[in-house]
Amino acid sequence: MAAPADRIDALRAVIRHHEERYYVHDDPEVSDAEFDALVRELRELEAAHPDLVTADSPTQRVSGRPAEGFETAVHLRPMLSLDNAYSDEELEAFDERVRKGLGTEGPVHYVAELKIDGLSIAITYEDGRFARGVTRGDGVIGEDVSSNVRTIQPIPLRLKNAPDGRLEVRGEIYFPRAAFDRLNGEREAEGAPLFANPRNAAAGTLRNLDPSLVARRGLRAFFYHAVREDNVGSRGDAEAPTDGLPETHASLMESLSSWGLPVEKHWTRCAGIDAVKTFCASWAETRQQLPFDTDGIVIKVDRREERERLGFTSKFPRWATAYKFPAQQATTTLLRIEVQVGRTGAVTPLAVLAPVFLAGSTIQYATLHNEDEIRRKDIRPGDEVLLEKGGDVIPKIVKPILSTRPEGLAPFEMPAQCPVCATALERPEDEVVWRCPNPSCPARLRRSLEHFAGRRAMNIDGLGSALVDKLVALELVRDFADLYRLTVEGLADLKFEAKAREGGDEVEQGSARTPTARRFGEKSATALVTQIDNSRRNELWRLIFGLGIRHVGERGAQALAEAFGTMQAVAAANVDQLQAVSDIGPVVAASVRRFFDTPASTHLIARLEAAGLHMGEPVAEGRGPKPLEGRTIVLTGGLATMTRDEAAERLTVLGAKVAGSVSKKTSLVIAGEDAGSKLARARDLGVPIGDEDTLVHLLATPATWPFDNL
Ligand SMILES: [Zn+2]
The missing domain is CATH 1.10.150.20 (5' to 3' exonuclease, C-terminal subdomain)
Structure with a gap:
């Protein structure tokens, strides 16, 4: 047995590694249950050896870090994480602590809600209007992802009958399973890496820097909390909450609904912990039938007055806990590790297992992601392995069972050559994926x-x-x-x-x-x-999709065919024209351009045309993509990233009318540096005003006009 100090050091290093995988790369290597177990072990060791606790231990802060690329923002009040309960006994212990804290023998009223497996978000409304959306981040500071949150359909930009002033509502942004399957289907067709589960996909999408992409993916949200600054609304007893929000959590849930926010409908009020336990047990199985992933039940004390008396520990509220459903695990034998070569040349290892029944289906394969992961987990062909099925599409191997490992079992060696064409595999230093570089593999x-x-x-x-x-x-x-x-x-x-x-x-x-x-x-x-x-006579979009242009899925191909009519016109379009098509963002546009700039592609298209394939019909005159048709835009002041003429030309290509003076009919005024009288006039007339960022954003995603619903 290692000395406690050594074990504590090792645990901290491992936990930091997994935190980074989870929060920074959105690509966790261990299940939440495994991660929680590591943190719990560390907490217990630190509790037994308080002299070894350091300020930088992962247990001493709320985990999570903002990624680069977004502005940071401070939450109105910290977004704390919840303590966890893994069994009925732990639920009872929670209830006992609550009753002791309140000094009551009788049953406490709780509200139990499904815990949505998504990404926590705090949305601020000012006088009922959407002001900003911020991720949880480290609980104190998150990333301002407003431009993306705005595009999520079920999140209202204006609340109904909401209280005046500043209101922060909190909830979870998630991927419904059907939308997730569709997304992964498209990614597979595009040769893009698949998301392991809906939670990763939601996190990855929300942090994408392209709002038009976020808009297309079909994210959803549920809300369960609201925060207001104190001393607004009713001013009664100094001890009572003075923020004007309801006195019980159940009424707050009803208020959230009445303001037009989506609320997960299965929440229930429970009189005492036994009712909570029954609720948890009933959902452990039934949850599979929900259209979204849930990994547990959140239990909160219903009355706010009781919550305030209970207060917080340094990390958690004392009045709430998260019950986690038991993980679905099984052990089986890892027969061998095969490698697959994908359409883009990516070579990935795949675990072939002795068939085992787990969570409703027979499992024969498990994902191993990459060579590094196999090495880190020390998984060897021939091992007994612990298999886990969470929200993931493909189950994963948690770890090898070392106690049953046969003597002299050799570690896995990644083949040096492509198993199909024998070309030496390549792996750029900063990547984890090996590739077969042979284009005619x-x-x-x-x-x-x-x-x-x-x-x-x-x-x-x-x-x-x-x-x-x-x-x-x-x-x-x-x-x-x-x-x-x-x-x-x-x-x-x-x-x-x-x-x-x-x-x-x-x-x-x-x-x-x-x-x-x-x-x-x-x-x-x-x-x-x-x-x-x-x-040969297929519609053009089928051919465009079939070419396998990176990032061009079925819908992208349809949009291109619809907008340009012919293969020739698609091939001739510049990046701006491509981006002007609704459903086509900057990444896709650049990829399409790159494809048609490759001589081999041009040659292939010519050969397909010579073989008699249908290459589309020219679109009628003026029917090209004009997403800004009917908009009148006025440019005033200096721009840093382009000249005003250039901006005017690009807007005109997209169908906008660029006018020299501001009137009531002006749709938008872009005010650059030192804008003068036109800006003043726009303010007088109440015409929407944007800055250079607005312009850049509009040129990048002209199909989403951001000024209608505000
Ligand atoms: Zn090859």
Whole structure:
């Protein structure tokens, strides 16, 4: 057994590491339960050895750090985290502390709410109008993500019948499961890394610097708390709350609803801790049927007067606790670690497990993220491993069971070469992902062809993965255009080994499956050639999507086809014109431009056109994307990032009318440095006024006009 001081040091280092993964990178490596267990162990050790407690220990502060890229903002009052309870006994202990603190024998009234697995947010309304949205951050200072929060549909920009003055409401921004699945589906199609779970996706989205992207993703929110400055509203007894908010939490929840804020509807008032325990037990199972993820139940003392008497410890309110549902875990054997090569060349390890039943389904694969993670957790092929299924899509390996590890088990070695084309794998120093750098790697080509032929892209039925393998191996197909040269005669005699399809496993595997050879045959060949021929007449967006341009999903492809009409027009559009399309943000626009600037892409498009593929119809004159059509904008004062002429030209391209003087009909005045009489006139007339930031933002996301609902 290590000395307590050593163990404490080790725990602090590990906890800091995981805090950084969670809060800074939004990419945790351990489950919340594991993380909580580490913190609890540290707390217990520090309690037993108070002389070893240091000011910089992770237990001495509320965790979380702001990331770069957003302004920071101070919360009206600190956003504390809650103490946790993991069992009925711990709930009872909480209740006992509460009753002791209040000096009462009788049952205390609680409110129990579903704990939403999302990202905490504090939104300030001034006289009922949205003023700003700030993440929890470290509890005292968070990131000002107002521009993103504004785009989340269910969050009202104006409250109904809300109290005057400054009101801060708190809640959770989350991803509904359906929206999360759609997002990951799109990311997969775009070759972008998948989000591990809805919480990560919500955090990543909210901190994205592109508000138009946030607007599209379908985030939701629930609210459960409100804070007001003291000494406003009713002024009664000096001991009573003077902020004008309701006297019980249950009434506050009703107020939040009546102001037009979304409130999770399953909350309930419980008379005593037994009712709380029943509520927790009932949701441990039923929660799977909810359209969003919940990882526990929050229990709060209902009466504010009682809360104020209980007060706070240095870290937690004494009047609330979070009951965490038991983690769903199982142990099984790690048979081997395979590596997969994706469409972009990324090589990722995948754990192949002895099948085990966990949380409603049979698990055979688990994600291992990357080589570093395997090494850090010391997971070796042949180990018994602890498997956990949280909100994640794919279950993860928590740790190896060291006590049962066979003698002499070798650590996992990442192959030095691509398992498919044998090219030496590369890994840039600052990245965690190994890549096969060979652009004509058969694995990458196969995955690209499967994407191209996919139901959501060119919809070529009958081009299965075994056939794709064979066509690539024989070099009958070296790019998409080669598909259109295939003939019935050429295909019918092909003999190939159909791989046994395994559940959901459509990725390139480094090892072979059980082979069964068969001839393709005239009938199948004829059907396939007909399918391929039909795909020539597909709508343009299917082709654009099928090309697999990075960041261009199904919807992006549809938007491009709709706006530009022809492939030629898309290829000729500059970044501004691309961004002018609703649904296309700066990242996508840049990626599209990069694709068409690559000679290999131009060559491919020419070959596809020569093969007779439909390349779209020109759009009618003037039907290009004009998101600012009907808006009159006046520019005044000096700009730092561009000249006024340049700004005027870019606005005109987007359909705006740029006027020289301010009138009642002016939609917006952009006031730069030393703006004079035009600015004064705009103020007199009540015309919306923006600064250079507003202009830059408008040019970047012209489809979202931010001045209508305020
Ligand atoms: Zn390769």
